[in-house]
Amino acid sequence: MITPAASSLEAEKICRLAPVVPVLVIDDVAHAAPLAEALVRGGLPALEVTLRTPCALEAIAEMAKVEGGVVGAGTLLTPEDVAAAVDAGARFGVSPGATDRLLDACEEAGLPLLPGAATASEAMALLERGYTVQKFFPAEASGGAPALKAIGAPLPQISFCPTGGVSMKNVNDYLSLSNVLCCGGSWVAPKDKMLSGDWASIEALAAEAAKLSRG
Numbered sequence: 156m157i158t159p160a161a162s163s164l165e166a167e168k169i170c171r172l173a174p175v176v177p178v179l180v181i182d183d184v185a186h187a188a189p190l191a192e193a194l195v196r197g198g199l200p201a202l203e204v205t206l207r208t209p210c211a212l213e214a215i216a217e218m219a220k221v222e223g224g225v226v227g228a229g230t231l232l233t234p235e236d237v238a239a240a241v242d243a244g245a246r247f248g249v250s251p252g253a254t255d256r257l258l259d260a261c262e263e264a265g266l267p268l269l270p271g272a273a274t275a276s277e278a279m280a281l282l283e284r285g286y287t288v289q290k291f292f293p294a295e296a297s298g299g300a301p302a303l304k305a306i307g308a309p310l311p312q313i314s315f316c317p318t319g320g321v322s323m324k325n326v327n328d329y330l331s332l333s334n335v336l337c338c339g340g341s342w343v344a345p346k347d348k349m350l351s352g353d354w355a356s357i358e359a360l361a362a363e364a365a366k367l368s369r370g
């Protein structure tokens with residue numbers, strides 16, 4: 156069991172590890188370990204593996220063995236996803252939105268969760284339950300940094316990890332907001348670089364992201 160407050164406290168710690176949490180879509184389990192090693196070497200220890208590919212759970216299990224990494228499961232939609240993520244060794248979960256079934260499952264399984272919200276009402280519903288750290292998703296499509304800044308005015312007690320459409324072009328717009336802990340994004344692990352095994356370039360992208368300043 157984990158309470159929503161304790162869950163958010165853990166999520167906050169994970170979000171504070173680095174300015175960016177890589178959002179990873181892994182098609183080949185052989186990429187998991189070298190990818191995690193490159194990202195951790197570059198300075199991004201918190202890693203989100205989306206449960207969107209057949210090998211995602213196996214990839215989590217491989218990445219969980221990489222020293223210095225903190226691996227979580229993204230795209231959690233159902234209680235079954237939560238159970239599978241925990242079994243694979245995920246240390247946290249991320250979801251695009253939030254349902255009572257999903258929140259119940261994460262709390263019962265003791266899995267810290269970064270639950271998604273895109274509107275003031277969604278953020279308020281999560282806050283009412285005790286979740287003070289949330290993922291703002293889909294960030295750019297929901298109005299981007301100006302929208303998140305506006306949500307923060309009446310709801311300063313909620314901190315966010317904006318994700319969805321974030322890149323080096325706009326990441327500073329988010330990181331400069333007082334209600335942003337870190338950003339999530341897939342740009343640090345481009346598909347072509349994974350396919351060609353260009354881990355040095357991925358490490359360089361991670362290092363560039365790790366240098367970003369917050370607040």
Ligand SMILES: O=C(O)C(=O)C[C@H](O)[C@H](O)COP(=O)(O)O
Nearest residue numbers: 205229230251318319320340341
């Ligand atoms: O799978 C999930 O749990 C999601 O919520 C979606 C991801 O966070 C975004 O797809 C990342 O967006 P990009 O950085 O724009 O590629």
